[in-house]
Amino acid sequence: MSSHASGAVVDPPVAVYASRLGDDALILAQRLGGWITRAPQLEEDVALANIGLDLLGQARMLLSYAGEREGLGRGEDELAHLRDERGFGNVQLVEGQDADFGEAVARLLVFSAYQLPLYRGLSTSSDATLAAIAAKAVKEVAYHRDHATQWALRLGAGTDESHRRMQAGLDSVWPFVDELFEGDDLERRLAADGVAVDSTALRAEWSAHVGEILVRSTLTEPAPGAAPATGGRRGVHTEAMGYLLAEMQHLVRSHPGATW
Amino acid sequence: MSSHASGAVVDPPVAVYASRLGDDALILAQRLGGWITRAPQLEEDVALANIGLDLLGQARMLLSYAGEREGLGRGEDELAHLRDERGFGNVQLVEGQDADFGEAVARLLVFSAYQLPLYRGLSTSSDATLAAIAAKAVKEVAYHRDHATQWALRLGAGTDESHRRMQAGLDSVWPFVDELFEGDDLERRLAADGVAVDSTALRAEWSAHVGEILVRSTLTEPAPGAAPATGGRRGVHTEAMGYLLAEMQHLVRSHPGATW
């Protein structure tokens, strides 16, 4: 599918790159938004909303920038609400609907432990806008990672049931880990120019952090996935994605041209 | 809200009436469609698909007729996919997402026991199209009611767990019973002309059938609801409806003017 038909950002590379990272943040924010009023305690409704808001803020800046560099007059809302599924470039990890709080913690741990070194690297990007967005976001994501870490420790070492559920959550998100560090030509070229971060280089820090948490919380690292996810950056998603987008986009799609 | 803005059928009365009955069938078909691949056994996947297909067929004929009598050039698909929530006239009973198979059986029992005498009455409507649609549908709905009845008996008198769940299903759909027999001015006027069926007159047969099933299956009739549902015919729905429509309409809304 030519990406134009699906609404994907296709040019220039920096716009594609910004839209991918923006999509990661947007889709996870959407999932976290669905948690509010369903959290195990009020403090956690507040915390998940906070993290969702941070991610949504990152998504807005990144998608706005993608639209600006694309130069076709699309802003954050056109990109969020008027692209088709095949036009989204997020990793599949962020699409999943959490079976329970244990899975939500596992997903956030895995994602924030990836996003933190990514944004830290990006904060020295030769692209001043990306650098500024990332510099602001690093502080937010450090909090996300810490929050997920604290919960992983509590759940992993809490009760037998919480240990079991936290482990099941990890098992469930683990097949989506490899895709985070996959990289592709576009990213490599941008990284060579000092614009992007080479995501394959982030795995060491990720493994060190997540590995330490697993040990401290007596959780077992799931076996390397037989079927690692792949394709999100090329617009190949899980079947959960279509339902997420239907919900997210329906109102805007129902009122062509309206302002909200 | 003026019904035009929401896309509701507003004139002539027979078109409104046909669209209401069509919406009942459409929305329940949509819910049954979601059951396929999730039924307790293969035979039941087949049966629920059958019932869903019957209802979808009724919906298509009723909505096509509504569009025809409305005379604005709208067909079944415009009515199904391009009306807003406030423009749908179905009863709230059919909107609910079943918590389990017991609730699905309870909903189908309650609904088909209403639809059967309704269609039987309508098969002698002075409106030849409505009469023909109803005459065909009577046979289908008789099967639906029988199917739901057989399951209500099996579950009610099966095991302790199935009894508990079947009772919970009944309790859950019971607040939506009164609305079926509520009637309104439009219906009364059409009934006086021999076009429509006065739904208030259907309750006796409904109660006789459902009451007998409850006795035979040792189930308890839930207490009359403190908060009976109302408003579906005027476009006031439950909060589940918006999500159902987002899923149902998203693709069509995403491709304005396309043919499928």
Add this chain to the structure above:
Amino acid sequence: RDGEHSFDALLAADERIEPRDQMPDGYRRGLVRQMAQHAHSEIIGMQPEANWITRAPSLRRKAILMAKVQDEAGHGLYLYAAAETLGVSRADLLDQLHAGTQKYSSIFNYPTLTWADVGAIGWLVDGAAITNQVPLCRCSYGPYARAMVRICKEESFHQRQGFDLLLTLTRGTPRQREMSQDAVDRWWYPSLAMFGPPDGRSTHGEQSARWGIKRFSNDELRQRFVDMTVPQAAVLGVTIPDPQLRWNPERGHHDFTEPDYDELFRVISGAGPCNRQRMEHRRRAHDEGAWVREAALAYAARQSETAVS
């Protein structure tokens, strides 16, 4: 300071009662009941708005809505904390909410059917809440008064956001305008009913007034809300669904049609369109979160053991 004498003296001097002060049992009980009900309303009130977070039609509005619902959780936390100064626990109060022995505001038992409902809730429901709550910033119980100061500041922000949302719709497409009018039509009378029964039928009013908890009657507050809201409706260009509504120059107030108080009592007693759904949602979140709370307690206990040993 000692006992009831100083309690009366503090009241008379319009000073704040603090947790360590002695106070009549009825005062304490009434305050706990009111603060709990207020906290519960914040928590249950998250649901009708959260219903639109995943469907908000712009990312800016999504962020505003998410932040608003988050604020409501925060308000719940302040209020439970304020109630805890009187020797009750949040866990017990939540149990009473879940058991149905403590109430929450009837307004949250109506469904949010369209995006415009989010605006109408902000404008009308938060507007009514502020009218009710501003006087509470000066109520006699210190922790409650201080919580209300913070809450009112945020609520008035929310009310402006709701107004702004509606204004965008009323200046938008014909369908958007219809959507706003429809929302106002459905939320107007339930908002009026938020002030409670008319003074003649109100139960706790007099004693609360003497204790400096309630400074204006239900009807006074309702009138104040109507007078504040009518000119805002004109700016929005929506019609308030009350043909009797008009300015009465003799009274210096608007005349208006009272809400259906029988409906109010029905909804309070459980018969609103969403009572069952709201309570089930709340109980499910609580029950499904039990294992998480237990794990956190077990972990904390183990940590403090380790710290001691």
Add this chain to the structure above:
Amino acid sequence: RDGEHSFDALLAADERIEPRDQMPDGYRRGLVRQMAQHAHSEIIGMQPEANWITRAPSLRRKAILMAKVQDEAGHGLYLYAAAETLGVSRADLLDQLHAGTQKYSSIFNYPTLTWADVGAIGWLVDGAAITNQVPLCRCSYGPYARAMVRICKEESFHQRQGFDLLLTLTRGTPRQREMSQDAVDRWWYPSLAMFGPPDGRSTHGEQSARWGIKRFSNDELRQRFVDMTVPQAAVLGVTIPDPQLRWNPERGHHDFTEPDYDELFRVISGAGPCNRQRMEHRRRAHDEGAWVREAALAYAARQSETAVS
């Protein structure tokens, strides 16, 4: 008729083996394995298409799709029943599916990402299935052969519906055309892989051929499918994603690029994009339905007791 002699005689005469006939253990085992795998494929194969029932873009297409998925459940029922003539039970076969000890077709481990995928599945996947299955209508085991006759009739109906769906898209808007090409791009090679490994790497082929179960080799069937499909693609106006694809007048067949058989083996052994999801969905439906099946059994037992007493 007695024993192996008559079994061989029946095979030699190209007559059907029936359940009461004696047959070699290997024949029986192989048939059970193949019929079970075939039945499981129908059941799991419902999922990728059912994924679009609630989202179909017209009521007519929704009805067609619902009927198709229903047919697949029906095919599963025929095939389990045919397998049961060999002394196994559907419940046991399902247990083996759920335990992962029996397989299903690898094709259903790919996701349906857009509406066009529903068309591509009908056109390509059902097209490949028919190519595989038509010869089975003449296979040596009677109940299997008769089940296949019914199934093939319905499958060819499904294939035309899939083609018609895609044709509507390729004659539609540019976005619809792109959507169809994208679907064909993603489903082409997995469909080619449905015929199994190339003849050199196939495990059960020879014995099955001798027993009259498999009448053509994997590669013969794959070639037949390609030759049938290429002109249909031209009518649709979609490009088959194979730059090597061309008519070879000497062979009287199309040359084409083989699918990635390593991927096929990976997907069969559990590493497709949706293996986990499909199995979890299937197991969940089965587990969540256990109480219903138990209730039906308990009720039937009580009914027959009552009938006897």
